[in-house]
Amino acid sequence: MFLNGGLPFVELSLVQVMPDSKSDIQSILDRLPDMRTPLRECRELILANAVMVGEIPAPTFREEARIEYVRNRFAEAGLQSISADEMNNASGILPGKTGERNILVVAHADTVHDESVSHTMQVSPDAVTGAGIADNSIGLASVLSLPWILDRLGIQLESNLVLQASSRTLGRGDLSGLGFFLDNTTVPIHSAICVEGVHLGRLSYSVLGMLRGEIVLKVAPVSTWDESSGRGAVAVLSELITKLLSIRLASVPRTSIILGSVSAGSSYNVPPTRARLKLEVRSEAAGQVSAVRREIEAIVAEIRAERNVDVEFQVVSRRRIGGIPFGHPLVTAGRKVMESLGIEPKIAPSVGMLSSTADRGIPALTLGLTEGSGLQTDEESIRIEPLFTGLSQLIGVLMAIDQGGCDAED
Amino acid sequence: MQKIEHWIREQTFHHSAFWDLRAMIEEKEKKGLSISLCIPTLNEEKTIGKEIVIFKSELMDRYPLVDEIAVIDSGSSDRTREVAASFGADVYLSSEILPEQGFKRGKGENLWKAIYQLKGDIICYVDADIANIHPRFCYALVAPLIYRDSIHYVKAFYDRPLAFSHGVRPSGGGRVTEILVRPLFSLFYPELTALVQPLSGEYAVRRHVLEKLPFPIGYGVETSHILDVYREYGLDAFGQTDLDQRVHRNQSTQDLGKMSFGILQSFLHRLEMHGTVDGLPELSNLYRQFQAHDNSYEQVVHEIIEEERPPMITLPEYREKFGISGSGS
Structure with missing residues (x-):
């Protein structure tokens, strides 16, 4: 049963x-x-x-x-x-x-x-x-x-x-x-x-099917005045989040991505070299969490290649x-x-x-x-x-x- | 001072020694003792609910160690009495106890009237402002009285430093203890320096001792008690229990100054009463502090009168209620 x-x-x-x-x-x-x-x-x-x-x-x-x-x-x-x-x-x-x-x-x-x-x-x-x-x-x-x-x-x-x-x-x-x-x-x-x-x-x-994961992104330290990369980890993470939000999710059965926590930096004027995003994927449909996971991994790989940054996606928990x-x-x-x-x-x-x-x-x-x-x-x-x-x-x-x-x- | 060392060894306890409440209740019943818990209050609505819930659950419902829990209130303007009553405490307005004696505002007044109002052979006083309240604040103070017939008065102390790197550490009381009371005790009553926190608001006392004590109604009540009990029964009548830690509101230096002034009044009065000194001049009741406005300074004068209530046993109403014959004096 x-x-x-x-x-x-x-x-x-x-x-x-x-x-x-x-x-x-x-x-x-x-x-x-x-x-x-x-x-x-x-x-x-x-x-x-x-x-x-x-x-x-x-x-x-x-x-x-x-x-x-x-x-x-x-x-x-x-x-x-x-x-x-x-x-x-x-x-x-x-x-x-x-x-x-x-x-x-x-x-x-x-x-x-x-x-x-x-x-x-x-x-x-x-x-x-x-x-x-x-x-x-x-x-x-x-x-x-x-x-x-x-x-x-x-x-x-x-x-x-x-x-x-x-x-x-x-x-x-x-x-x-x-x-x-x-x-x-x-x-x-x-x-x-x-x-x-x-x-x-x-x-x-x-x-629910569920996945919790963390995306940790690291960029090289830069001068505040360096125009090409002075935006630091926050800006790159922001770009990554925009891409995550563009993932198409089914409404029936429902699948969702929850962006739960963002942390980076410690002051007004120093671009951070490291940023972390904690997220959760939930779905009522079998297989959907895995599908979304693959999309997230693809986005992470794309950012890594395009922006030449060190970025990893780590799954910390999973529910079937x-x-x-x-x-x-x-x-x-x-x-x-x-x-x-x-x-x-x-x-x-x-x-x-x-x-x-x-x-x-x-x-x-x-x-x-x-x-x-x-x-x-x-x-x-x-x-x-x-x-x-x-x-x-x-x-x-x-x-x-x-x-x-x-x-x-x- | 071999006497002090012996006393500390024999009559200083840690609450963990009294974890076995079932055994304690058995001993209490064997000796036919009854225990009252008294919480004096004035505007304590934020902390009183938790205290009553914990004491009632743990020391009445679960382990029937305490026979009554009473809140004696000085006339709170917040919901203190309502909150305490809602969780099952017996709540009394101090002004309504022994009304023919009148009402004086002060914690000592509540403690004194509790002797009349409550029934226990042992009364345990616990302040209402303890954030980390735990059943040990009561059971670890009454335990020495239950187990040791020779002990009459048990004070709490708190010795749990948050961080200390060496094996030896100063084991001290609060600021008023270390700056005022301990120096005075060292000068006049050296044996009493063994009490780590003579001013702590948590203590348990046998009724037959309490009823004979005069009660300052203000800041000096704890100090006077200690001096009077010491004079009558000696150091061996005391015990003290380490309750680890007490989290409570910190008072400002100005408030501690007022407290010290009241304690000093009571102390000097006792010195004279006990014949330790004679010929003190007439002392002022005015305590002066100063505050600055830019470059000018102005006096802030507080009138602090350490009034005293007489020993409860001298009251006919008390003797009648408890069936005591004679005048009590």
Whole structure:
């Protein structure tokens, strides 16, 4: 049933919901709206975790201190098989009654903020503000708090929950933490939920084809007054960008190039010798990312030859199209859970953690927990009240998986 | 000073020694102790929410070490009381506690009224302006009181230099400590120099000690406490815990000058009260600073009066509430 690297929706007709699962799911759905009230009683516990984990800087590749905190929390919760692996993922198992299934609940621990950024959080009655709170301290805190929350709600699942804070996810981390875990774990993962702090309503089940790359351009140092080449690396990069923007991209299925970051130079009057462009190519269509990549490489070669500069295009991460189809029972359960809580599903393909599970044939969803703003700035903020709906949603989907209502039949 | 060295060795702690909260709670329950956490506030809406969330989650919900968390507010004009209450703290207006005693504006007033309002056998005071608040700011201060019956008063200190290249480093307090209080202690109470940060706003004290202390309501409250406890019980009644680091607002030199003036008033008053010196002249309450406009200078005069509240045990209302017979004096 799992689609990997091909067109995502062609096998829809093969998916069948298990015959006895409807009534079970309905009984779960009936419980969810009232779950928010006891969840509000866990507010301080969840927010304290968010603040304490969020105030430990964890830029990608330097997550050790945050992971140590997570491991201690897992130990306090009485999880089993707590470990930090070679990639600095912290994992632990909350045993179920039978342990028939292992459900992975994962949140990424790394952030885009380095240690020089203030990680101090501010808590008001409505919101929490601070660097990384939305992406992804509140998501990680929710995973950390899950054992206490389930205990408080009197819920014990049949399945084991494999809780994980995953490292080396963002940027050049290229999801290597979660990938390493999935490739090396001795625990067979039945299905997975990737937890993101924002936005509530996010429902990701498919993975876009994606490529992230950097173009680094170097020119020889020149005198400011040298008319022929005084423009420096910025001007040549600008020319290259113009050519990139002229690449023809299909609108259906959609393909896009995102120019994410440009850096060069340090003053007003010295032409830089080096410039860097970070970009991302995304596509819903198989093969399109590779096609665009070839065009980018051709443009880079053309600039190199015409301008006699040193320019390289390096791919730093790659995602293959994949995921599960819209009709997969896990997606259906996710939508029903959202509807029962009055959440409007916002279906969005992922280029994040979901691609690690997709590459390995594990059915998974990415869910957002609350509303937020100022993403990836030091003014990141999340709203507290929607979090209880988001957590009800997470627990609802876990219960649906636990009951077998999300299993697909081939 | 062998006494100091012995005291530092035996009664100076690092918070990491008290990581086992379950064991601490067991000991607390075995000894039948109750613990109150008091946060004095005045316009602290930006930091108070986080403090309450962390203390309530970690030291009440998750580990029931603290029996009550109370905010005693001097009359904030911002949302301090609303924010604190929304996260489950017991919030009191200082002016509404013991109203027949009147209301005086000052942190010491809040600390003093907390003795009446709160129930604990141990009261832990934590300032509200700590940016890097952590449960250790409470549990690591009450721990020595739980484990060691002979310790009555535990001060926090903070010793985590951001960078230091040698094995030996000065272990100092803040500017007012190093420039004013430590020199005074060195002159008059050498043993008290062992307290690394005598002015820190975080400390835990047994009720039976607190209720007997007179309370300056202003800057001098911590200094006076230390001198009074030292005189009554000696150095062995103190403990101190290293909490690593405290991130908070830095005060201007002008503000530290006012603080020093208030502390000095209290200190000199104690010297006289304890009979260490006699015959001090009448002291002015006016603290003078100067500011320049181009080439002219003008005085800025601050009236700083270190009023004191009497020991709580001398109040009939207190003795009645806590069932204490006699006059308390």
